[in-house]
Amino acid sequence: MIKRFEQILEPAGIRLNGSDPWDVQVHNNALFSRIARHGTLGLGEAYIDGWWDCEALDEMITRGFRAGLEDKVRNNLRFWLYLVGSRLVNRQSRGRAFQVAEQHYDIGNDVFESMLDPHMNYSCAFWDGAQTLEEAQIAKMQMICAKLRLEPKMQVLDIGCGWGGLACWMAQHHGVSVTGVTVSNEQAQLARERCAGLPVTIETRDYRELEGQFDRIVSVGMFEHVGPRNYRTFFGKTRSLLKDQGLFLLHTIGAGRGGFATDRWIEKYIFPNGVLPPAPTLAEHAGAFFSIEDWHNFGADYDPTLMAWYQNFNDAWPTLKDHYGERFKRMYDYYLLVCAGSFRSRENHLWQLVLSVGGITGGYRAPRWTVSNG
Numbered sequence: 001m002i003k004r005f006e007q008i009l010e011p012a013g014i015r016l017n018g019s020d021p022w023d024v025q026v027h028n029n030a031l032f033s034r035i036a037r038h039g040t041l042g043l044g045e046a047y048i049d050g051w052w053d054c055e056a057l058d059e060m061i062t063r064g065f066r067a068g069l070e071d072k073v074r075n076n077l078r079f080w081l082y083l084v085g086s087r088l089v090n091r092q093s094r095g096r097a098f099q100v101a102e103q104h105y106d107i108g109n110d111v112f113e114s115m116l117d118p119h120m121n122y123s124c125a126f127w128d129g130a131q132t133l134e135e136a137q138i139a140k141m142q143m144i145c146a147k148l149r150l151e152p153k154m155q156v157l158d159i160g161c162g163w164g165g166l167a168c169w170m171a172q173h174h175g176v177s178v179t180g181v182t183v184s185n186e187q188a189q190l191a192r193e194r195c196a197g198l199p200v201t202i203e204t205r206d207y208r209e210l211e212g213q214f215d216r217i218v219s220v221g222m223f224e225h226v227g228p229r230n231y232r233t234f235f236g237k238t239r240s241l242l243k244d245q246g247l248f249l250l251h252t253i254g255a256g257r258g259g260f261a262t263d264r265w266i267e268k269y270i271f272p273n274g275v276l277p278p279a280p281t282l283a284e285h286a287g288a289f290f291s292i293e294d295w296h297n298f299g300a301d302y303d304p305t306l307m308a309w310y311q312n313f314n315d316a317w318p319t320l321k322d323h324y325g326e327r328f329k330r331m332y333d334y335y336l337l338v339c340a341g342s343f344r345s346r347e348n349h350l351w352q353l354v355l356s357v358g359g360i361t362g363g364y365r366a367p368r369w370t371v372s373n374g
Contacts, residue, residue: 001032012067014060021056022063028052040070044265044338048330057334058307061341070347105184108323111332112163114316115309119165120194123221123251124302124350133308136301141169144218146367147294147354148247150174154215157181157241159207160222164191164200171198179214181205208233213243223252224274231277231285239289244357247364248290254279254299254349270335276348290355294366299349306340 006016015023028051034042046052054060064070116122117137125136126143144166150156152175158167161180164187170176177199182188183206191202207222217238226234242248255276262275286292313336317329342348354366 001036002029005032005035008069009064012063012069014063022054022060024060025053025055026051039264041264041268044269044334047334048269048327050330058310058337058340058344061338062344065342065345065347105182106186109163109186109190111313111320111324114320115313117165119169120163120190121165121220122162124253124298125305125308126298127301127304133305133312136305137165141166143367144220144249144251144352145170145174147352148216148218148249150176150216152176155179155213156216156218157210157212157214159210159217159219159238160225161187161191161202162221163187164195164202166218166220167191167200167202168195168198171195171200176216179203179212181207181210207237210237210241212241214241215243215246217242217246217248218251219249220251221253223250224271224276227273227275228277228281231281232288235285235289239357242357245360246357247293247360248355250286250351250353250355252277252282252351252353253302254282254297254351256347256349266335266338269331279349279351282351282353286353286355290357291359292353293356293360293364294352294354296352296366297349299343299346299351302343302348302350303340306336306343310336310340 002016009015009024013020013022016026017023028046028049031046031051034046034051036042038045112120112122117125117134119134119137119141121137121140124140125133126140127136128139130136130139148156150170154174154176156167156170156176156178158170158178158180161167161178161182162184164180167178167180171178178201180191180195180200180202182191182202182204185204188202188204191200195202207226219238223234238248253276255278257278267274283292310333313332321329339348343350354364356364
């Protein structure tokens with residue numbers, strides 16, 4: 001079996017127990033049968049258990065994606081049964097909507113405060129001309145506001161507002177009133193504290209429960225939790241909430257291939273019920289309710305974003321380790337580095353769509369943003 005894995009890894013230039021930083025250092029030879037049985041889930045769980053290491057894990061994953069190794073690792077019965085089940089069952093139903101918060105977003109604000117930029121943006125930054133994570137996240141928020149054409153006194157809905165960074169920015173810099181919604185109690189509590197004194201309301205609720213009318217809607221890094229069986233519901237709901245001539249900016253990770261992207265390890269340990277949409281399906285469902293005014297891909301910028309989070313997390317680890325322990329660190333390192341590798345290889349994308357109700361009169365001109373023109 002070891003020989004078979006050496007052959008699989010060869011096209012990617014990855015060796016077992018080799019001397020390059022992207023080579024796999026095997027500590028337990030049961031690793032190979034575990035991967036054969038459980039695919040990428042077994043690979044990730046074996047890493048948490050210390051069965052293998054890699055000095056440059058992000059680069060190993062990049063090379064693996066570029067060589068098409070993921071399909072070979074995933075090609076087992078358990079993965080296909082999981083995939084079929086996720087299509088037949090609504091894993092993102094209203095009753096399961098808060099599961100991702102309980103498992104991930106509520107693990108502890110201290111982790112995210114240590115890892116993220118000062119505004120606590122937990123989504124892809126925009127690095128054109130930026131030198132630091134904070135600069136890149138500010139550029140992202142500026143770009144979103146420019147695309148939304150915000151004007152003072154507008155009513156803005158932020159679906160999946162996180163810790164309130166964008167809501168706070170929009171209220172402070174553009175004089176709008178913001179309603180932010182999240183499924184995380186921990187996020188909501190800290191967001192209220194960070195937005196104190198501003199015209200910002202933070203609510204803990206599922207998007208399907210929302211009512212009202214808004215001049216603008218923004219959703220950053222939330223659509224990955226909606227799920228394909230709910231796309232029509234999501235776009236129907238947001239259409240009902242947006243005023244005529246209003247704009248909706250949707251910021252989401254997207255699958256780099258034709259089908260929906262999901263991973264058993266990420267789904268089990270980080271984002272339960274998460275699914276990445278392919279472009280044709282996203283266009284079909286968004287286009288059924290909105291005019292697609294603009295589609296912007298800057299997925300390559302997620303690589304430096306994730307690597308900055310990885311560095312911040314590891315810099316802060318001495319203050320976190322007594323509370324979280326080494327298994328948590330291995331899990332979180334694996335999550336951040338595997339995701340960085342997936343974006344570096346362009347396996348995944350990051351899209352910002354600007355949507356309107358029936359088309360903006362006179363047309364919409366999207367700003368193609370750089371830090372220098374911000």
